[in-house]
Amino acid sequence: MGKQTQDKFYSDLDLTFTIHPLNNDISMLYDERSIDQNMYNVMMGNNGDAKFHPEKCIGIRDMLFEPINILTEADLRAKIEFILQMWMPRIKVIKIDVIQNVNADGYNVSITYKTINIIDERTTTLFLDRIR
Amino acid sequence: MAKNLKVNALDFDELKANLIEFLQGQEKFKDYNFYGSGFDVILDSLTYNSFYMGTFAHLLANEAFIDSANLRDSLTSKAKLLNYIPKSSFSAIADANVVLDINAENQPTDEKFLIERGTFAKSTNSVSSLVRNFILIDDVYIYNKSIDASGFDYQSDTLQIYEGTFQKDYYTKDVSQNSTWNQIYRLTVKDVDYRTIRVKVYPNDTAEDSNFVSYKLASDFMQIDGASNIFFITTDDKGYYEILFGNGVYGRELENGNYIEISYVENQGELGNDAREFLYNGNDLIGKDGSVIDVTINTEMASDGGRGEETLEELKYNVPHHYKRQNRLVTIEDYKSILLSEYNNIQSINVLGGEDNYPKVYGRVFISIKPKVGDILSSKAKETIQKTILEKYNIVTIDTTIVDVDFLYLNLTNQTKFDPLQTDLSSGQIANLVNDTINNYDTNQVSRFDGYYSNANLYESILNQDDSIISTFNYIMLEKQTKPAFETSQSYTIDFNGKLVKKSIISNEFTFRGLPSHFDDDGMGNIVIHYESLIDGTKYTYLDEYFGTVDYDTGIINTSNIVIDEIVNGDLLITESMPIEPDFYPLRNNIIKINKVSVTVTEYDNNK
16 A cells, blocks of 8 residues: 555546556546546536436536537536536535637636635636547 | 445445445545545446346346246246246137038948048138138048948038148258257247147158157156157247157157158137138048039037237246146146146136035035036037046046036116216116126126126226216016926926025916916915916916925025926026025026116206
8 A cells, every 4th residue: 555645635546547657556646636537527427327326417518519609608517517516525616617619619618616625726627528 | 444345235326335335444545435536437337247246146036936037938947847838829729520422422432531630621700811721630530420321421520620820840860960869859930839739750751651650749757668659848948849859768769860740730829719610621532433522611619719829927827836736636726727728618617526515425526617608518528528638637536527507697677877967978878888887797707606796896887987877776686597307297406595585586487287387485485386277367376285495595496396398488497586685606606697687777857
C-alpha cells in the first residue's frame, strides 16, 4: 500500500488505466483530478450504465444530439446542475456556464465549485461533444 | 468494518453495499463510495457480475425441479426420468365403420378385402377450405359377415381413423455413425400423434422386402427382455419425437445395416375435430371382375380429441401424476388420470369405490363417464374402455363397472322483473339474456360430476347481466327419467337425492291395467295410482291400494312391483317433484342438469 500524504483527501483509479512509470501499477488520481473524472462520469452516463438505477442517468449525452441553440444550452445547464447536486455531495456548485461552440459541434462547459474539506474554489472546463 | 466479504446478498444494491463495506477496511482508494468515481464503475461491474451469477444459479435451481421449471427442455428432461412421454399435438379421432358394395360378380374368392393403412377418407363437412384427411394407421381386413351362405355383408367393425397426413421416415442402422446402441432416429415433423407411430425393421437397406419385424412401443419394463421387439419414444428440446431401440438387455438391439421405417400421422390438432361426414379417399378396391368397389363410410362418432401440443402447465401437472400412478389403478385419482389421458370422449368423470356406493359393494369400482358427445356412453365404448384400458392397468382382484350417468333434471320457471327506463333492451332481449345466462350456468357450473346448482349463484349471475334487472326468481321442479320394462312386473327406485315437498310428486301418463294412469303421493308417504275411465274420462283412484312408498327426507321413491303396459307419450317414465332446498349437489353417479327453462320477463311500473 502506497503511503498517503495528509493533504490528499480523495483518491481514485484513473479510468484511462495508464501505467505509473515508477511502480508499473495503474495510475491514481488525487483530489481535484479525481473529482473532475467523477464529474465527467456522472454527467456523461448513458442509460443503463448504472444498473437498476435509471434515475442516475438523465440523458446529457442525448442532449448533444439536439440542435445547438440557446434552448439546448439552458437545458444542458439545468441538467448538469441537477445531476451534480444530486450525485456529487462532496462538492458545492457555485456557477455553471454552458456556451455553444457551433464550429466544433459541442459546448464549452465551465463549472466552478468548492470541494468539502478544500478551502479554495476551483473551476473545471470541459468540452462536451457527441464523440466519447 | 467488515474484514470478510459478505456473500449472502442477492439484491444488486445489497451486493454493492457489501463490497463497499468490505472496501471501507482499506485505505488505498477513498473514492469507492462515490457514485461516478472510477472505483464505483469497477464496483458496478463486479456487482453486476455477482448479481448475474446469482440470478443464473437461481434460474438453474428453478429448472432443476418440475414445479418451478419454465423451459420445455427442462420439463421434458425430467419427464424422461419418470418414463413420461411429453405429448405433441393429438390427432382428432373418429369412429366409423366401412360397408363394401359386394355382389356375386365382384366378390373375391377368399371372401375378404384388405384396406391398407394410410390415407383413408376425407371429411366433407368442413366449414372452410380446410382439408381434413383421415388416416387408417393399421391394415384392416373386411370379411363377409352375412349369416346367410349366399348373402353379402361386407362391413368392418368400428374403426378408429386419425385426422392428418400419413408420413414415413426411413433410417439405416449405422454403427460407424455411433458405436453405441443408442443411435437416435428423429421424426422429421413435429405435430405427430405418438399413438400413431408404427415402426418396421427390415433386415437389409430396403423397404421392399416383406420380411420385416414390427416393433411396438415399450410400455411395461417388467415384461421386457433382450429379445423384445420394442422401441422407446422421447422428445428433443424442440419437441420433435425421437425413436430409440433396445440395448440388448432392455429390448432387442438393432444390427448394423437394419433398415427402419417409421410411419406416423402428422395432424392439425383441434382443427381436425367435429368431422361428421366422410368420403372414402383411399386406394381403389378392385373386385374379382375388375370393377371398382363402392365404399361407404358410416360415422359412429364424429372426430374429437384433436388438440395442440402439451403446454408447460399441463406437463407440470401430468408428469408427477403419471409417476404417482405407476401404471396401476389403485386410487380414485389413478382411475381419473388414466382414463382422461387414454380415452378422448370424456367431458366429465366420476369414480367411486364400492364401499361408498349405495348399497355397498366391496371389491368393485364404479366409474361414471359423461361423454362429450351425447349423455351416456354406448355399450361398445364401455367395452372398449374395459378391455383396452381398465383390464391393462387394473389390480387383479378389483372388478370395475362402468355405470351410466344418473341425471337429476331441474326444470326452471324463471320470473324476472326489469326497469325499462334503465336500459335500451326490450323485454324479449332481457328474456334471451336470462335464458343464455341459465344455459351458460348449466354448462360451466352445473352439469358435471363436481358441479352443483345454487339458486343464489344463479340469481347473482342473472342480476349481473344488466343493471336494469331488478329481481329474478326461479320456481324449480325436479325431474327423473326412468326407462321402464314394458308389460313386465318391476319395482322402480327413483332417487331425487334431497328433501321433497309433500304432495308434489307426479308422474307422466302411462297405461296400467289397460287404463291411462299416472301416480302421485298422498302426502303420507304412499304412492297412489289414478286412472281414467275409458267410458266417460272420469278420474278414479285405486282406493286402499298403495303402489309404493316415498321418503320425503331422502327423496327416494320405491314402487312396488307394477306392470306398465306402455308410456302414453314417449318411452320414458318421467317423475316430477318439488324440492324443499334451493341448492343441489350431485351424489355418486349423479349429474344435475338444467333441462327445461321457461323465462317470463315483466316490466317494473315506474308510475306506481
